[in-house]
Amino acid sequence: MLVLHTAATPNGKKVSIALAELGLDYETRVVRLLKGQQFEEAFLALNPNHKIPVLEDEGQAIWESGAILFHLGEKYDPEGLILPKDPQLRMQALQMTFFQTGGVGPNLGRYGEAFQKEGEKNAEMIEIFGRELERLMSVLERMLADGRDYLIGPYSIGDIMHYPWLVLAQDAGLPWLLERESVVEWLARIGQRPAVQAGMAVPG
Ligand SMILES: N[C@@H](CCC(=O)N[C@@H](CS)C(=O)NCC(=O)O)C(=O)O
Structure with missing residues (x-):
């Protein structure tokens, strides 16, 4: 088990x-x-x-x-x-998995810490991690720009890696995510899966 x-x-x-x-x-x-x-x-x-x-x-x-x-x-x-059989797509799924653990995960984690802190907030941390998150959202937006449904085309572990983190950012109303329509639609598509x-x- x-x-x-x-x-x-x-x-x-x-x-x-x-x-x-x-x-x-x-x-x-x-x-x-x-x-x-x-x-x-x-x-x-x-x-x-x-x-x-x-x-x-x-x-x-x-x-x-x-x-x-x-x-x-x-x-x-x-x-x-969730892990395509086609070797090229499989490698891309792995690539997006590494991209998430080195990018969106740690940056959103540190940003969230600074953002949610009680009392006086560290404006510099919010600015540094926020700027990097905005850049990362542009990367996702660029990937989705050709109208594909998911990050590498078919659904994969690359989408699963990002989803739970980015819905948090979306629920928190973070503008650098909400203003990117293709990213919001992509998250909605993933969120519809039972x-x-x-x-x-x-x-x-
Ligand atoms: N890179 C790790 C990050 C895991 C992680 O940060 N887990 C957090 C919860 S989301 C945790 O267990 N934190 C407890 C601690 O650091 O003591 C992964 O992708 O699995």
Whole structure:
């Protein structure tokens, strides 16, 4: 049985979406991040980097959301539903996965920290990460400019990687996202998928 260690955060939801897309059964274990459970010895034995998500599969603990999605695609996706079979598209899906973990993920994470901070906010942090996020949104906009439905054409792990993070930015009303129509439409398209709705609801 697959075991997903997760929390109600965008990185955890990437994995529950992928599991739902592939129709896989799994057990959910919620890690209470605010209580520091990610620093407990049992969890550190799974992930020395003390972060969710972690997926246990046949005794192997896999961490880093991109690696987990790639693993699921390699092992459980015979139809190429989230990891295309075509070698070029497969590489592009991987490329967008790395792009997310090196770009939108950390920048939106740091921006969110500065943006949500109680009391006096660090205007410089908001400016630096906001400017980079605006640039990253332009990259996505450029990719979607030819009217394709998803980032690489067909739906893939590259879309799943971005979705839970960008809906947060959208819900927060961040203008550099909302003013990009093709990006908003792309997110809406992903959000209509039943598996995405199911995955976003985990953990309940
Ligand atoms: N690059 C990692 C990031 C994972 C991550 O940042 N997880 C956060 C929740 S969204 C976490 O567990 N933070 C707890 C901590 O840093 O102690 C991935 O993509 O899996």
